[in-house]
Amino acid sequence: MISQEQVLAALRNVEDPDLKKDLVTLNMIKDLKIEDKHISFTLELTTPACPMKDMLKNACLNAIKHFVSREAEIEINITSRVTRPMDTTQLKAIRNIILVSSGKGGVGKSTVASNLAIALGADGAKVGLIDADIYGPSVPTMFGLVGAKPGARETAEGKTLIMPIEKYGIKLLSLGFFADPDQPVPWRGPMASNAVKQLFNDADWGELDYLIVDLPPGTGDIHITITQSFPIAGAVIVTTPQQVALADTRKGLAMFKMPSINIPVLGVVENMAYFTPAELPENKYYIFGKDGGKELAKSFGVPFLGEIPIVQSITEGGDSGVPVAMDTHNSVARSFAEIAGKVAQQIAINNAQSAGNVSPVVEIDTN
Numbered sequence: 001m002i003s004q005e006q007v008l009a010a011l012r013n014v015e016d017p018d019l020k021k022d023l024v025t026l027n028m029i030k031d032l033k034i035e036d037k038h039i040s041f042t043l044e045l046t047t048p049a050c051p052m053k054d055m056l057k058n059a060c061l062n063a064i065k066h067f068v069s070r071e072a073e074i075e076i077n078i079t080s081r082v083t084r085p086m087d088t089t090q091l092k093a094i095r096n097i098i099l100v101s102s103g104k105g106g107v108g109k110s111t112v113a114s115n116l117a118i119a120l121g122a123d124g125a126k127v128g129l130i131d132a133d134i135y136g137p138s139v140p141t142m143f144g145l146v147g148a149k150p151g152a153r154e155t156a157e158g159k160t161l162i163m164p165i166e167k168y169g170i171k172l173l174s175l176g177f178f179a180d181p182d183q184p185v186p187w188r189g190p191m192a193s194n195a196v197k198q199l200f201n202d203a204d205w206g207e208l209d210y211l212i213v214d215l216p217p218g219t220g221d222i223h224i225t226i227t228q229s230f231p232i233a234g235a236v237i238v239t240t241p242q243q244v245a246l247a248d249t250r251k252g253l254a255m256f257k258m259p260s261i262n263i264p265v266l267g268v269v270e271n272m273a274y275f276t277p278a279e280l281p282e283n284k285y286y287i288f289g290k291d292g293g294k295e296l297a298k299s300f301g302v303p304f305l306g307e308i309p310i311v312q313s314i315t316e317g318g319d320s321g322v323p324v325a326m327d328t329h330n331s332v333a334r335s336f337a338e339i340a341g342k343v344a345q346q347i348a349i350n351n352a353q354s355a356g357n358v359s360p361v362v363e364i365d366t367n
Helices: 004-011 053-067 109-122 189-201 221-229 243-257 292-300 312-320 331-354
Strands: 029-035 038-045 073-080 094-102 127-131 151-154 160-163 165-167 170-174 208-214 234-239 265-275 304-310
Touching: 004 029, 004 053, 038 053, 053 073, 094 109, 094 221, 094 243, 094 331, 109 127, 109 170, 109 208, 109 234, 109 265, 109 312, 109 331, 127 189, 189 221, 234 243, 234 292, 234 331, 243 265, 243 292, 265 292, 265 331, 292 304, 304 331
Parallel strands: 038 073, 094 208, 094 234, 127 170, 127 208, 234 265, 265 304
Antiparallel strands: 029 038, 151 160, 165 170
């Protein structure tokens, strides 16, 4: 007879390569059942976007065959429970807030934010996206929602909540939903900051695994307000390989590492890394330089998350309201899926290492 003790002892030989502990110690083995030679259990991962799910499943199969019985019939169900950096009464239904930032405009930050949200959602995560780029909101265009208006509902306590618009499985809010797309938004810093805070506090987000925040370019009031007011799981930095972009991106990345802000940098995405013609997919033309984002990540000691090329499908997807990550057969969509997996992976590692500690809410003197 095969016992639970034998199976668990075998699975103690399978280590999560990121968390550096075995699956049993990490409490990732659930609902273990044994009937004669039939063994079934659930492998609970820290994110549905785990890039190593197949590797871990095969390692479990091999461990049981090797240490328990080669004749065992094994059934493994894979689920996930996204971890969070801390328990908090503030936005408690949102597990992880991810900032997408760039040092300057025009590097494709909103494209990365939108497709990152789509890619995380495609793996089964519950995802929201806030367009906090108040002076140049792009999310309404990228999701085909120009002119759309969110609804509202009243709580039992009499508070009115904004209802995010849902499309492609992603919950969306943008200040572009509340303004005429042809009119500028001439707001001073405090007014803009208060408007952005409302997108967090006065919206009915429900349960979310990840809330992506598309920040404005640079390092201004909006950045300070968000990092000061909410528990942030980490930041993704977007740049192009061009030196003029890297100079500004370096300052933006350094902002998150300031002791007064101290937000984990999840990694760097190099957008417009090279040009690839559709008819010659193997050809790469480095028209803006090469490896600038990779070198930036190396110099700051943060992960390099990947490259996104210049291809027509990205532009067409953004303009048509169907982000390129929706087309799973597209090679660029696969690149975004890999980046999403690395982002989720890095968050899981940080959450485990922090053991409930995140960057504290700080008061910053802006005078």
